[in-house]
Amino acid sequence: MRRLALLSTLACFLVGTLSLGAVCLRVKSRIVPSFAGVKTDSIRGAFHVHSKTSHDSKLSIDQIAIAARQADIDFVILTDHNVSPAPPVIQRGVLFLKFTEWSTAFGHVIQLAGSPLAKADKNSLEVLNTIHNNNGLAIIAHPFDMKRPWVGPWEGLVGLEIANSASALRQLLRDNLFRIVPMLAGFFIHQDLTWGQLYAPNTRALKRWQSEAQSLPIGMCGVDLHGWIETKKNLNLWNLILPGPLPEQIDDQAKYVLEKITHGSFYCSSAQNNQPIQMRTEIIDAQGQPLLYNSTTLPESPQALNIYLQNKNAETLRIVLYRNGQRLMTQPGPTLSYQRPGPGIYRVEIETDYPKLLEGHYRATLAYSNLLKIASPPKTNNQDPTE
Numbered sequence: 001m002r003r004l005a006l007l008s009t010l011a012c013f014l015v016g017t018l019s020l021g022a023v024c025l026r027v028k029s030r031i032v033p034s035f036a037g038v039k040t041d042s043i044r045g046a047f048h049v050h051s052k053t054s055h056d057s058k059l060s061i062d063q064i065a066i067a068a069r070q071a072d073i074d075f076v077i078l079t080d081h082n083v084s085p086a087p088p089v090i091q092r093g094v095l096f097l098k099f100t101e102w103s104t105a106f107g108h109v110i111q112l113a114g115s116p117l118a119k120a121d122k123n124s125l126e127v128l129n130t131i132h133n134n135n136g137l138a139i140i141a142h143p144f145d146m147k148r149p150w151v152g153p154w155e156g157l158v159g160l161e162i163a164n165s166a167s168a169l170r171q172l173l174r175d176n177l178f179r180i181v182p183m184l185a186g187f188f189i190h191q192d193l194t195w196g197q198l199y200a201p202n203t204r205a206l207k208r209w210q211s212e213a214q215s216l217p218i219g220m221c222g223v224d225l226h227g228w229i230e231t232k233k234n235l236n237l238w239n240l241i242l243p244g245p246l247p248e249q250i251d252d253q254a255k256y257v258l259e260k261i262t263h264g265s266f267y268c269s270s271a272q273n274n275q276p277i278q279m280r281t282e283i284i285d286a287q288g289q290p291l292l293y294n295s296t297t298l299p300e301s302p303q304a305l306n307i308y309l310q311n312k313n314a315e316t317l318r319i320v321l322y323r324n325g326q327r328l329m330t331q332p333g334p335t336l337s338y339q340r341p342g343p344g345i346y347r348v349e350i351e352t353d354y355p356k357l358l359e360g361h362y363r364a365t366l367a368y369s370n371l372l373k374i375a376s377p378p379k380t381n382n383q384d385p386t387e
């Protein structure tokens with residue numbers, strides 16, 4: 001009897017080891033897509049990074065700077081928990097902007113620039129307006145996170161995280177518990193594939209973004225870095241891509257980055273293996289001139305809206321144009337040209353079929369443009385005033 005029990009235990013152990021081995025081999029053999037780029041003068045930054053100034057991160061600014069250099073990142077937006085913002089610093093050639101992620105009674109809000117919140121302000125329904133009145137920019141962090149969703153008012157926000165890596169990981173594991181074994185295997189033997197599972201779009205955050213679209217809030221993508229996984233890979237999960245180059249002086253650099261962000265003159269892109277999606281958005285105005293979009297000057301009656309992908313293998317990517325929240329047009333890279341776009345709020349997503357851990361693919365969004373508003377033409381009054 002005892003022998004039988006021992007044999008069955010051994011058999012279980014053997015089957016378990018063999019299955020785990022099979023899972024590991026399978027995960028290891030999966031090939032992640034690569035998007036070789038071309039040289040551009042754009043600059044790249046990581047948003048939502050915690051240093052050891054936060055209670056839940058042990059990373060020094062120097063450790064983050066070393067990883068940022070390896071990740072080809074030009075600037076890092078630190079958002080340590082509940083600390084006052086501090087002047088920018090340059091460490092190992094990387095620009096660090098030091099801002100804050102506040103824990104409020106309604107969830108987490110990131111404040112860029114401005115003066116710090118008083119304690120009582122964090123529990124007030126007016127918290128976003130207070131940040132605005134303090135000359136700060138309020139960005140809702142991980143608004144639909146399982147642990148800490150935003151449950152407060154939305155009035156007064158300047159932007160929201162449409163993507164957040166930590167939130168995406170929690171969601172992925174909750175939606176499919178069986179994925180934990182291949183995820184764990186992948187964590188040790190194929191990190192790129194594992195972190196590549198985090199690009200399923202957050203439909204609730206995107207919907208909310210659209211419902212706030214009239215005020216053109218900025219769509220941010222946060223790496224929510226705490227030093228739990230390899231810092232370089234974490235930094236490259238999402239990058240903000242701004243037109244470059246950066247000015248020379250540190251204060252001008254900080255001003256430049258903030259100004260581009262405030263105006264939505266950037267896009268979000270994955271940058272796995274230092275390979276961001278290289279996207280250029282162009283509006284051809286009524287006179288046939290190409291315009292660089294800036295949310296403070298809204299083009300009227302443009303002739304065309306053009307999207308160009310500059311990555312060498314752009315044909316494996318799909319350019320998806322949205323208008324007022326609806327999918328309008330899908331086109332494989334490298335170019336999408338939409339003629340005579342009428343008034344509305346447009347945005348672009350760059351999709352690909354990304355390999356899942358064991359088999360098949362899923363629809364991954366690797367880049368998000370900001371909201372782009374095409375204004376209605378001015379009303380002409382054809383009525384005879386004497387009528």
Ligand SMILES: [Zn+2]
Pocket residue numbers: 101108141142148
């Ligand atoms: Zn948070």
Ligand SMILES: [Zn+2]
Pocket residue numbers: 048050079101141224
């Ligand atoms: Zn955070």
